[in-house]
Amino acid sequence: MIAVPMALPRPSMRTFRRLAMASAVALYMVVLTGAAVRLTDSGLGCSGWPNCGPGTLTPPMSFHPLVEFSNRMFTIVLGALIGVVTTAAMRLRPRRRDLVRLSWWLVAGYLAQAVIGGVAVLLKLTPVFVMLHFLVSMLLLWGGIVLVHRADERWPNGRAVVMRTEVVWLGRLLAITAGWVLFMGTVVTGTGPDSGAPNAAARLPFPFLRVAQLHADSALFFTGLIVATLFALRIAAAPSPVWRRARWLIGLVVVQIALGYWQYFMGLPPGVVEAHIAGAAAIWVATIALNLAMVVPAEGAEATPIECPAGADAAVTPAHPGTPSQPLVTS
Ligand code: HEM
DSSP: OOOOOTTSOOOOHHHHHHHHHHHHHHHHHHHHHHHHHHHTTOTTOSSSSSOSBTTBSSOOSSHHHHHHHHHHHHHHHHHHHHHHHHHHHHHOSSOOHHHHHHHHHHHHHHHHHHHHHHHHHHTTSOHHHHHHHHHHHHHHHHHHHHHHHHOSTTGGGOEEEOSOHHHHHHHHHHHHHHHHHHHHHHHHHHHSSOOSSTTOOOOOSSOHHHHHHHHHHHHHHHHHHHHHHHHHHHHTTOOHHHHHHHHHHHHHHHHHHHHHHHHHHTTOOHHHHHHHHHHHHHHHHHHHHHHHHTEEEOOSTTOSOOOOOTTOOOOOOOSSTTSOOOOOOOO
16 A cells, blocks of 8 residues: 655545545546547547657647647646645545545546546547547546435444335436447447548448438437436436436436537537537536435434335435435445
C-alpha cells in the first residue's frame, strides 16, 4: 500500500463527499470535451501522444491542435482530482475500505483511459478504440457516482434495501439495457461519417441505416422498461427519492430520443450530436442513481441485520424518513 505523507490534513466525510462529487462532475465534463474534439474534427489535432506538437508537449497555435490540447488539459485536471480523492480516502478516519477501493478503481480506470486514448491516436482513431474510450468513461462515471453515494458516515451501519426485490432487479435490468443502448450508440458512431479527423482509420463495415435502427429500437425498448419500472414503483409505493430519480430518467430519455431522431434526419449537426452525447452520459448517471436510491445506508440504531421473508410487506424502519415503509433488508 502506498504511504501518504502524515502532514496532510485528515478530511471530514463531508469534505470527502464534496471531493468525490467534484471528480464525478469532472468525469462528466471530460466526456463532453472529448465529444467536442471528435465533432470539430480535432481527433488528430496533436501530432502524437503524449507530445502534441513535433517533439514538444504543447500544441502549435492553430484550431485543431488547440482543441485537442484543451481536452488533454481537462483530463489532467481530472487526474489531479482523482489523485486528491484517493489521498483523501486513505486519510479518512476511520478508514473505509470501500471508499479506498472505489478511489483506486478510479485511478486504475483513469490510467487505462490514458493508454486507450493514446492507442486510439496512434491507430488514427480506429473505431474500436474510440468506442472503448467512451465505454470505459461510462465505467469510470459509474465508479464516481457510487463513490459519492458511499461517502456517508452511516454506511458502516449496514444497508437498507427500500424496494421489493423484484423492483431492485428491474432497476438492474434497466442498467444493463442502458449499457447496451450506449454500446449500440458507439457502434452507430463508429459506422457513421464523424470519425474525428479527415485522415482517420476506416469506419466499421456495417450499413449505417441498420445499426442506427437497432440502436433506436434498443432505446425504445429501454423506454418501455422505464415505463414498466414507473408502474412497479407506483404499485410498491416507492419512497420519494426513488420516484424523483425515476422521473428524471424518463424525462431525459424522452429528450434524448427526440435528439437522436433529430440528428439522424438532419445529417448529424455537431451541436445536436454533442447534446445527444451529453444526454447519453446523463441517462447513464440517472440510471445508476435510480439503482442507488433503492439501496441506502441504514440508520444507526435500527441497523441490526433483519432479513424479511421473501415477498413479505413487513413494515420495518423506512430508510428514507417520512416515506411509506417498505420491505427492508440490511446486511
Ligand atoms: C435512450 C436513448 C439513447 C441513448 C442513451 C443514446 C446513446 C447514444 C450514444 C452513447 C451514442 C454514441 C456517442 C459516441 O460514441 O460519441 C449515440 C450515437 C447515436 N445515436 Fe443515440 N442514443 C439514444 C437514442 C437514439 C435514438 C432514438 C436515435 C434515432 C435514430 C439515435 C441516433 C443516434 C445516432 C445517429 C448516433 C450516431 C451519432 C454520430 O455518428 O456522431 N439515438 N447514441
